[in-house]
Amino acid sequence: MTTSTNLVPSRIVEETAQLLVDHYAFPEIGERLAGLLRGRLADGAYDVGGAAELARLVTADLQSVNGDQHLGLKHHTDPVPARKGAAALDSIRRDFDTSLGGAPRVELLDAGVAVLELAPMLFPLDWTADALSAALTLVSRAEALIVDLRANRGGDPDTVAFVCSHFLDERTHLNTMYWRDGDRTEQSWSLPHVPGARFGGSKPLYLLSSGQTFSAAEELAYDLQQLGRAVVVGEATRGGAHPREGWTVHPHLEASIPTGRAINPVSGTNWEGHGVQPDVPCTAADALDRAHALARTRLAG
Known part of the structure; x- marks a missing residue:
């Protein structure tokens, strides 16, 4: 080296x-x-x-x-x-410390619609479980929920499963990862239990996306979209479905190399290259207002 x-x-x-x-x-x-x-x-x-x-x-x-x-x-x-992997961990630790553990915004809008922003990334679960559990428990009482992923650049697949578990009533197969090393596959499932309250699998759920939404944040949107559990509102995401590892090849340079690929159990494929396509296309700037309007209309109906 x-x-x-x-x-x-x-x-x-x-x-x-x-x-x-x-x-x-x-x-x-x-x-x-x-x-x-x-x-x-x-x-x-x-x-x-x-x-x-x-x-x-x-x-x-x-x-x-x-x-x-x-x-x-x-x-x-x-x-x-x-x-x-040291380069990535050192960088994201600073972001973790300045974003309330990855849940920088919880807000209650009118008509009982809550907004939860997950940004700037889905941090490693052993770091962020307490913060996410607190935020997800807080919004669990809302009549409808909007999860804002517009500024989320990715993160940990285990954290994806943790978040998804709060929006499903039964243990559900979310994703399968194929790993080059060992030529093996690994399934990801929602958790049978969560530490706080669940929002559940029936109330209206909307996910906001942008052209900057990437990697694990895309998996979160794609998994729930493919299951028919959430409506994605906004822009097509960046299109990165290959989890990476980092190797330091110089004190200031890190080789980032994908070592696996995602295989969704519903679609049989993933979002690589083309991104997660929104169910309700609009600009990222308009996505929150659009989702809020959709939620109010559904609740009124």
Whole structure:
């Protein structure tokens, strides 16, 4: 592993290429991308003096084959530890501490409609369970609920299952993950019990989406939409369905490589590339008002 703060593009690119071969969820594409990086390196495309510029160039090449937005060479201004996944954890911890644990807004609108914002991400469940349980218990008494995912950039699949569990009455198969490492699948189900109160599986539920909604937040919307449990209001989401791992390949650079893919038990596929398509399309700015109007009309009916 590259440990010196001196930038040696050849070492960084070669290490990233090998990580693709060893871990990318799609082995054939991983081999192809590794060859692309090595060819570009030989052509002098990465002869740059700064880590940020190298990250930009390599990321563009990594995403040029299949558009996988989880693939990239991420630049970090502050040095990150060498252990796998450390860069992401250090970054999101700061966001966790400044967002009330990922539930920065709970509000009661008229007609008994509550709004719960989940942002900027769905943090690891062992961090956020208490905060989310408190927020979800608070809104459980509402007549209808709007969950705002417009500014949510992803997070932990276990947290997706935890949140979904509050909106379902029975234990339900939510998603299946295929993992390259070990060539295995892993099912995700809603929980038989939650620590607080459930909103339940029958009252009106609306999810707000935007072009910035990404990754695990997309899974939350997609799972509930496919089950027919929620109405998605807003814009098509970004389209990232491949969970990633991060490897530090330089003190300021992290190779982000998807190691799995989602398989929804209803659709048999996922939202990769095209995003979650809203049931009620509108601009992200108008989504809250639209969902509130829909909720009031349904409750009145």
